[in-house]
Amino acid sequence: MFASIPDDEPLIESKMLTNRINSVQKQVEGRNFDIRKHVLEYDDVLNNHRMVIYSKRNRILEQENVHEEVREMFENQIESFIESTILDDNYDRLEAEEIEKMSEEINSFANFEIININTLRKKNKQELKNYLNENLLKKLEDLKNSIKEEDFFDFEKRLFLQSIDELWMRHIDDMAHLREEVAFE
Numbered sequence: 434m435f436a437s438i439p440d441d442e443p444l445i446e447s448k449m450l451t452n453r454i455n456s457v458q459k460q461v462e463g464r465n466f467d468i469r470k471h472v473l474e475y476d477d478v479l480n481n482h483r484m485v486i487y488s489k490r491n492r493i494l495e496q497e498n499v500h501e502e503v504r505e506m507f508e509n510q511i512e513s514f515i516e517s518t519i520l521d522d523n524y525d526r527l528e529a530e531e532i533e534k535m536s537e538e539i540n541s542f543a544n545f546e547i548i549n550i551n552t553l554r555k556k557n558k559q560e561l562k563n564y565l566n567e568n569l570l571k572k573l574e575d576l577k578n579s580i581k582e583e584d585f586f587d588f589e590k591r592l593f594l595q596s597i598d599e600l601w602m603r604h605i606d607d608m609a610h611l612r613e614e615v616a617f618e
Contacts, residue, residue: 475612479605486601493593500577503589504570506596511565514539515558539565547572 493499518538536550547568548561556564577585 471615472612475608475615479608482604482608486597490594490597493590493597496590498586499589499593500586503573503593506593507569507573508566511562511569515562515565 493502518535532550532553536548536553539548539553547565552564553561576588580588
């Protein structure tokens, strides 16, 4: 655009125009500075998360037996799953299809049939949590008793690391999505 202006053309000189251009330039530079600042803060947060996750992974790798951590992980996952899946203790108000869907979700979560519709109907949230904990932990103990102890502990370690890795990758994706959303606002 400016290349088409002849060299002998007088330049536009206006204090008001110059001040306005300087003002806009400062605004753009300020915005770019804020964007870089937020990216750096985001990277710092993600780096802190990474350090926590990798220290947890290293601790697991160094341990011989992670059985108690796995039990705790199951209990936490059951608690979280039940709280997010079952919103109301009063199953009488739920349709049969909803109860069947809950039963399917619970069995899918457990990765084997752990509960049927009739058992589900008879339990409130806390009873259901206790029931699932007992049955999942029993299944885990049955597995422990059916193979060599060393193989079982290796299995638990792999299970634990796989869960951490999967959740970490999901977290990275969520944080990247959040970063993109914040950048657009």
